[in-house]
Amino acid sequence: MLRYQTQKLAYMYFVGALVLFLAQVTFGVLAGTIYVLPNLLSEVLPFHIIRMIHTNSLIVWLLMGFFGATYYLIPEEAERDIFSPLIAKLQFWLFLGAGGVAVVGYLFRIHEGREFLEQPIYVKVAIVVAVLMFLFNVSMTVLKGRKTAVNTVLLLGLWLAGIFYFFAFYNPTNLVLDKMYWWWVVHLWVEGVWELIMAAVLAYLLIKVTGVDREIIEKWLYVIVALSLFSGLLGTGHHYFWIGLPSYWLWVGSIFSTFEILPFFAMVVWAFYLLYQGGRRHENKAALLWAVGCPVMAFFGAGVWGFMHTLHPINYYTHGTQVTAAHGHLAFYGAYVMINIAVFTYAMPSLRGLMPFNQLLNMWSFWLMTSAMAFMTFTLTFAGIVQTHMQRVVGGYSYMDVQDQLALFFWMRLGSGVVVVVAAVLLVYSLLGPVREQLTAGRRVDAEPMPAE
Amino acid sequence: MADRLTRSSARNIFYGGSVFFFLVFAGLVAHSHFYAISTSIGGVQPDEAVARGKHVWERNSCINCHTILGEGAYFAPELGNVWVRYGGRDDPEGAREALIAWIQAMPTGIEGRRQMPNFNLTDQELDDLTRFFEWVSNIDTLGWPPNEAG
Ligand code: HEM
Ligand code: HEM
Ligand SMILES: [Fe+2]
Numbered sequence: 001m002l003r004y005q006t007q008k009l010a011y012m013y014f015v016g017a018l019v020l021f022l023a024q025v026t027f028g029v030l031a032g033t034i035y036v037l038p039n040l041l042s043e044v045l046p047f048h049i050i051r052m053i054h055t056n057s058l059i060v061w062l063l064m065g066f067f068g069a070t071y072y073l074i075p076e077e078a079e080r081d082i083f084s085p086l087i088a089k090l091q092f093w094l095f096l097g098a099g100g101v102a103v104v105g106y107l108f109r110i111h112e113g114r115e116f117l118e119q120p121i122y123v124k125v126a127i128v129v130a131v132l133m134f135l136f137n138v139s140m141t142v143l144k145g146r147k148t149a150v151n152t153v154l155l156l157g158l159w160l161a162g163i164f165y166f167f168a169f170y171n172p173t174n175l176v177l178d179k180m181y182w183w184w185v186v187h188l189w190v191e192g193v194w195e196l197i198m199a200a201v202l203a204y205l206l207i208k209v210t211g212v213d214r215e216i217i218e219k220w221l222y223v224i225v226a227l228s229l230f231s232g233l234l235g236t237g238h239h240y241f242w243i244g245l246p247s248y249w250l251w252v253g254s255i256f257s258t259f260e261i262l263p264f265f266a267m268v269v270w271a272f273y274l275l276y277q278g279g280r281r282h283e284n285k286a287a288l289l290w291a292v293g294c295p296v297m298a299f300f301g302a303g304v305w306g307f308m309h310t311l312h313p314i315n316y317y318t319h320g321t322q323v324t325a326a327h328g329h330l331a332f333y334g335a336y337v338m339i340n341i342a343v344f345t346y347a348m349p350s351l352r353g354l355m356p357f358n359q360l361l362n363m364w365s366f367w368l369m370t371s372a373m374a375f376m377t378f379t380l381t382f383a384g385i386v387q388t389h390m391q392r393v394v395g396g397y398s399y400m401d402v403q404d405q406l407a408l409f410f411w412m413r414l415g416s417g418v419v420v421v422v423a424a425v426l427l428v429y430s431l432l433g434p435v436r437e438q439l440t441a442g443r444r445v446d447a448e449p450m451p452a453e
Numbered sequence: 454m455a456d457r458l459t460r461s462s463a464r465n466i467f468y469g470g471s472v473f474f475f476l477v478f479a480g481l482v483a484h485s486h487f488y489a490i491s492t493s494i495g496g497v498q499p500d501e502a503v504a505r506g507k508h509v510w511e512r513n514s515c516i517n518c519h520t521i522l523g524e525g526a527y528f529a530p531e532l533g534n535v536w537v538r539y540g541g542r543d544d545p546e547g548a549r550e551a552l553i554a555w556i557q558a559m560p561t562g563i564e565g566r567r568q569m570p571n572f573n574l575t576d577q578e579l580d581d582l583t584r585f586f587e588w589v590s591n592i593d594t595l596g597w598p599p600n601e602a603g
Contacts, residue, residue, distance in 0.1 A: 051526055115526070176489040222460065237481075244592040247595055
């Protein structure tokens with residue numbers, strides 16, 4: 001059962017996020033289909049529009065998940081109800097509306113033109129307003145309540161994410177400057193402040209599912225986020241190699257971004273150490289699976305696949321190829337998709353007032369989705385290596401000639417993409433679908449205290 | 454190690470270190486900003502036509518199929534060096550015409566070949582786009598891409 005009534009606010013955010021998740025992967029499959037059947041939809045719904053919807057709905061649902069996760073965990077951490085449930089509801093509809101207007105607009109070719117930041121200006125403004133409402137609401141809650149490392153780091157991450165988004169409004173004519181500051185949103189989000197959000201949410205889940213002492217978990221939390229920012233800020237330099245910036249970035253970017261592996265590695269060690277330390281095991285096995293799987297896959301996607309192309313002599317050849325797409329997919333999936341699903345899986349039973357349910361289905365979805373994303377990453381990596389070799393190392397082939405050689409990989413990417421969609425449908429069904437032969441949580445005998453409560 | 458480090462000292466290291474690294478980063482970016490408006494573009498500031506060309510580029514979201522200087526989508530050729538690929542260094546007018554003709558000839562409609570839409574661009578917009586590509590080709594990218602294929 002929920003300890004604070006306002007935790008319930010998370011529910012609509014989670015449902016919204018799951019719906020957008022389905023849309024996102026569906027559009028991914030559409031984009032993947034056009035790669036192999038290029039004449040499909042080429043007039044009605046060309047590739048660039050589909051891709052825009054794919055990436056934007058990803059960002060919107062991840063943020064929506066973060067908002068929901070925050071509303072869910074802040075009351076427990078701060079030990080008081082959310083400051084204003086009304087603001088939380090208005091914020092939800094404003095944010096959803098902004099996302100909806102953006103996507104429908106894209107279908108009618110209403111968009112701006114920088115990758116990931118295609119939202120028209122009024123949508124950007126609406127996003128900022130929604131985010132400010134959110135930040136105000138949760139900050140007021142925490143200010144009046146208990147301050148823990150978890151909610152401090154979480155709020156710091158959310159505030160900084162909001163602040164860096166302001167660079168989305170700055171679009172200088174000089175392309176070099178444009179790109180330099182564009183990364184202040186994109187890189188400083190995913191390899192900086194979002195890591196704070198991820199680590200804080202992971203800390204919360206680990207406290208809940210392992211029952212280990214908060215003091216130990218929270219100390220590690222600070223160590224991890226310190227590693228993230230110490231490496232990730234200057235690590236931005238790995239995007240400053242070839243866009244017209246000074247050559248010192250070759251070294252600054254290579255060296256510091258190499259250290260970006262550390263926070264992800266530390267998160268893996270952290271999760272497993274706590275898992276073995278904690279005597280108690282939470283009954284929600286599926287949540288445990290996602291919570292431990294998340295740092296593992298993030299370590300591979302961000303850490304290993306990131307390092308693979310982050311040293312400048314290598315990036316010189318791989319920059320902007322399918323290698324980047326391989327890394328982009330597994331990193332986003334492992335770090336931010338999985339942390340969100342972990343929270344959904346953990347919170348949904350208590351939000352719906354049921355015992356952990358459809359565990360088996362949910363765990364099937366975990367294995368299906370995770371292995372399909374891994375397979376997709378492998379196929380794209382092979383495609384990227386062949387592309388790099390033919391187009392950049394051997395040379396003499398045009399871009400389009402090389403792409404023709406990659407068809408097999410693109411078919412396999414599509415195959416794994418379809419599996420991802422199936423797994424996503426299973427997941428949504430396991431979280432929101434009907435419940436058979438389940439006890440309601442209220443009827444549970446509270447003989448032994450459950451760590452979740 | 455874990456025993457000597459307390460939660461509050463871990464927290465202080467995090468705050469102090471993050472501020473430190475942010476300031477170093479911001480300092481380098483400030484220097485790079487200056488470099489970007491002077492050195493890397495050889496002092497050739499983007500003029501009105503280049504600015505309009507960049508808007509055409511953005512309004513049609515070419516970035517969601519193409520890369521430019523290696524960033525964007527991986528569905529269609531790199532365009533940061535398309536000016537060079539079309540021989541613009543030796544024959545600017547020839548390259549301009551060829552690029553415009555290419556863009557106007559889209560889509561090819563060839564079965565089994567990736568398609569680029571027709572954006573119904575005006576002559577002015579097409580000209581501006583080529584000015585944008587021409588300007589971009591002069592950015593000092595430290596020798597990237599490795600060859601003309603991009
Ligand atoms: C969860 C964390 C991460 C996420 C979500 C992520 C995601 C991405 C995405 C989406 C791109 C493509 C951006 C574009 O469209 O141009 C990218 C590029 C890149 N990432 Fe990451 N990344 C993460 C962590 C890392 C780490 C830790 C490293 C290095 C160790 C790294 C190294 C790189 C490099 C070098 C590129 C540029 C690729 C190129 O030159 O084309 N990333 N990342
Ligand atoms: C939860 C899972 C997914 C995540 C997190 C995700 C994330 C992303 C990201 C971040 C990009 C931008 C790529 C970059 O710049 O590197 C992208 C592009 C793309 N994604 Fe996904 N995606 C997912 C699922 C899928 C699925 C299931 C497919 C289906 C095959 C797919 C197909 C594509 C395609 C074709 C592109 C465009 C690549 C290009 O520019 O050539 N994605 N996705
Ligand atoms: Fe990065």
